[in-house]
């Protein structure tokens with residue numbers, strides 16, 4: 204701490220690079236504008252006036268995977284959609300995170316049948332699972348904050 | 364393995380014009396991940412410059428197998444799946460499914476339950492139209508509408524949560540009535556909504572009706588002639604905006620809709636703007652129905668007393684062994700339905716939503732088919748899109764107001 | 773109104789030798805596969821049933837003959853009447869004539885039946901799979917097609933299932 208008090212007048216801040224980068228990544232996380240099913244409506248509600256996810260540095264939803272670093276899988280993933288989803292995931296630049304929103308995306312939910320992929324973790328690595336059918340916007344926000352925590356704890360050597 | 368684009372071309376070779384094969388026109392893939400397709404719809408476009416020559420929707424990216432999965436569950440448990448079909452009209456789906464069961468089993472629904480069903484489905488209709496209005500105008504560059512409409516939608520979701528404990532997937536309507544009676548605060552909450560909402564509609568209209576960009580992008584776009592609309596099986600506001608006065612709530616009333624006074628808004632311009640006007644007016648009419656239903660909300664039971672299909676109330680479980688056995692039986696095995704098949708239909712925010720239910724006398728449905736309005740409405744899209752610009756296609760997709768869960772089931 | 777429906781039914785019975793049925797206030801006719809096009813044409817042009825409301829099928833497997841029933845509901849918007857048609861089809865190569873010329877929305881609905889039940893429609897302009905991926909095997913809504921149940925994880929078998937679960941890599 205000591206040096207900051209001395210150097211404060213100079214407008215300089217000292218911190219570890221790890222911390223600085225993680226901090227920056229946390230508060231400018233751009234999710235992909237992309238809805239799959241019912242959960243997407245709750246995600247939209249999360250973006251809208253009452254819950255307002257932009258409080259967490261994510262007001263910008265990007266429609267293209269190339270500009271986004273967070274993928275919110277909001278809804279059930281079908282066998283027809285799975286290759287598309289994986290393609291989108293592969294197109295996202297590193298570092299990237301995946302939040303699986305809702306029971307369907309996390310484990311197949313109530314649809315244990317031929318058409319639904321039983322958990323999106325079969326096709327891409329997932330960082331945070333949010334439970335609920337659909338999760339309330341608050342739950343989604345909690346999921347995002349959990350992800351922030353995870354990102355803040357990342358180590359230099361695991362950076363992609 | 365074929366590359367995606369190559370495959371797309373081979374798949375559609377017999378559909379596109381010769382000019383595309385010679386390379387004169389361009390084939391463009393829109394979706395399944397595209398912000399303005401409202402979900403996971405894939406549109407293959409054949410473009411001449413910016414003009415759409417051909418448009419081929421490719422659906423099924425959200426095919427959930429609900430129809431098949433319902434066959435594997437007992438009647439009451441299958442109701443949970445119905446919410447997830449058309450996820451903007453959850454209570455409406457419950458309603459139609461319950462109506463089909465009630466028709467097949469000849470089960471009565473108490474009048475209080477009927478009135479509450481009407482109130483909640485009409486609120487749901489408003490909520491659905493609000494989502495439509497928000498996203499449709501969002502696509503047409505009027506982004507602020509989105510914040511307003513979702514604000515009002517929260518009020519309706521709060522009411523849903525109050526009665527059932529869930530915001531969206533309520534499964535509140537059960538065969539023979541409701542899950543349980545509404546709480547006492549229900550009436551005040553709905554009255555509040557009735558008081559607030561008309562002003563908000565006026566607000567929306569002030570923002571849109573004279574907005575030159577909105578008018579420019581909606582007027583004269585996607586005109587549907589009434590005979591075409593019927594030929595293509597289009598229903599709901601799309602049909603009514605073409606001047607056909609057809610609303611199942613009027614022509615074939617269910618749940619006591621005949622007691623309420625309301626108009627069926629129609630329009631003769633048949634374009635995107637007319638459809639906007641019809642939907643906004645429908646919100647007003649729904650509010651009228653809600654108000655009337657609330658005014659004469661009768662007292663009484665909310666679930667049928669037919670013990671063959673309806674489990675005994677909780678209060679009996681503590682005192683009667685038979686009730687416990689009965690309750691157990693109904694929740695593990697489910698009830699047996701008479702053999703036969705019925706079709707029940709109701710007016711959803713998007714059009715005629717129907718259920719074809721066939722029973723083989725066991726506790727599980729033999730076949731459930733959902734006749735979903737979006738499926739037919741979307742079929743009309745290629746016809747509408749022809750000759751319009753790509754930017755207008757976005758308006759057309761919005762005005763069709765489909766829900767992919769409803770199409771793919 | 774009821775009388776009118778009765779009249780139409782009796783006309784059709786005479787002309788096409790269909791078998792009327794009544795259940796829960798719903799009239800339906802059992803039509804043979806060869807006549808379905810004419811029956812629909814007559815209903816549409818002569819009796820005003822201009823809207824094809826439902827087109828679906830039911831599988832009665834393991835019963836073989838008839839294995840499928842294809843179900844049509846036609847609606848008359850002017851008279852607010854609904855008419856159901858049922859067409860029995862055999863298990864081996866079930867085929868029907870297409871109705872796309874009469875009702876444009878039959879197009880996708882017939883594709884759906886092809887996709888889900890494997891019922892072939894003669895003369896259909898574009899009979900491809902519609903809901904399932906183009907390379908899918910089988911017809912999911914047939915009764916002999918498994919639901920595709922995946923075992924549910926509980927504490928006692930969680931590890932065992934977890935071992936076989938195809939987790940994705942980066």
Ligand code: SF4
Pocket residue numbers: 240241242277278279304305306307308312335336337338447532
């Ligand atoms: S978890 Fe529930 S709300 Fe979310 S997509 Fe699945 S069914 Fe819909």
